Amino acid sequence: MEIVKAEYLISSPSIDSCPKADRPEFAFIGRSNVGKSSLINALTSKKELAKVSRTPGKTQLINHFTIIEKSGPSWYLVDLPGYGFAKRSQSTRKEWSKMIENYIRKRESLVNTFILIDSRHEPQDIDLEFVNQLGEWRVPFVIVFTKSDKSTQREVAANVRRFLDALAENWEEAPPHFVTSAEKRTGIRQLLAFIGKLTANS
Numbered sequence: 001m002e003i004v005k006a007e008y009l010i011s012s013p014s015i016d017s018c019p020k021a022d023r024p025e026f027a028f029i030g031r032s033n034v035g036k037s038s039l040i041n042a043l044t045s046k047k048e049l050a051k052v053s054r055t056p057g058k059t060q061l062i063n064h065f066t067i068i069e070k071s072g073p074s075w076y077l078v079d080l081p082g083y084g085f086a087k088r089s090q091s092t093r094k095e096w097s098k099m100i101e102n103y104i105r106k107r108e109s110l111v112n113t114f115i116l117i118d119s120r121h122e123p124q125d126i127d128l129e130f131v132n133q134l135g136e137w138r139v140p141f142v143i144v145f146t147k148s149d150k151s152t153q154r155e156v157a158a159n160v161r162r163f164l165d166a167l168a169e170n171w172e173e174a175p176p177h178f179v180t181s182a183e184k185r186t187g188i189r190q191l192l193a194f195i196g197k198l199t200a201n202s
Contacts, residue, residue, distance in 0.1 A: 001196035005068040006044035011061040015102045019064055021109035024202040026195055027078040030116030035146040038182035040079060050079055062103055073199050083130060105137055111198050112140045119145040119156045123166045132170055142176040149181035
């Protein structure tokens with residue numbers, strides 16, 4: 001897949017104010033500071049499409065970006081608020097949680113959700129819980145391990161294996177996964193090819 005155009009469309013506080021569900025959508029979500037904006041920018045080859053911030057929790061709304069492929073099809077890339085340790089009140093975090101759940105479970109044009117996991121760390125309970133939650137909701141998703149350039153290949157492979165082993169306690173078969181680096185563009189081509197296959201079948 002080759003993306004020829006990627007541009008910001010709208011930020012929505014709820015599913016009701018999202019754009020018309022007239023094309024495939026692919027959502028990206030992860031714990032705060034997982035490298036979501038950098039990955040989105042790498043996928044679209046547009047350095048400042050998604051705002052990269054050193055402050056966790058900057059994404060607070062459902063952000064839609066219009067993506068157009070060279071071959072013609074268009075789809076939405078959706079940047080969702082991160083979960084985790086953003087410095088926000090408990091009531092605000094609950095609002096975000098409900099907004100995210102409503103979008104993931106009710107958005108009819110959502111084809112797949114990409115859950116981003118920091119490959120530098122051993123399995124975190126909050127990530128495992130979120131993956132298991134999506135499994136309970138029975139919505140399509142894949143796991144994307146980020147920042148693989150920040151550790152050795154051996155460390156990354158070990159952390160990926162630990163995460164998948166932890167999931168095996170609740171899953172008969174591990175969900176699909178990719179290992180990526182926004183900086184070195186590791187896994188970017190494979191991720192785009194995966195999205196391309198899904199758009200072709202949508």
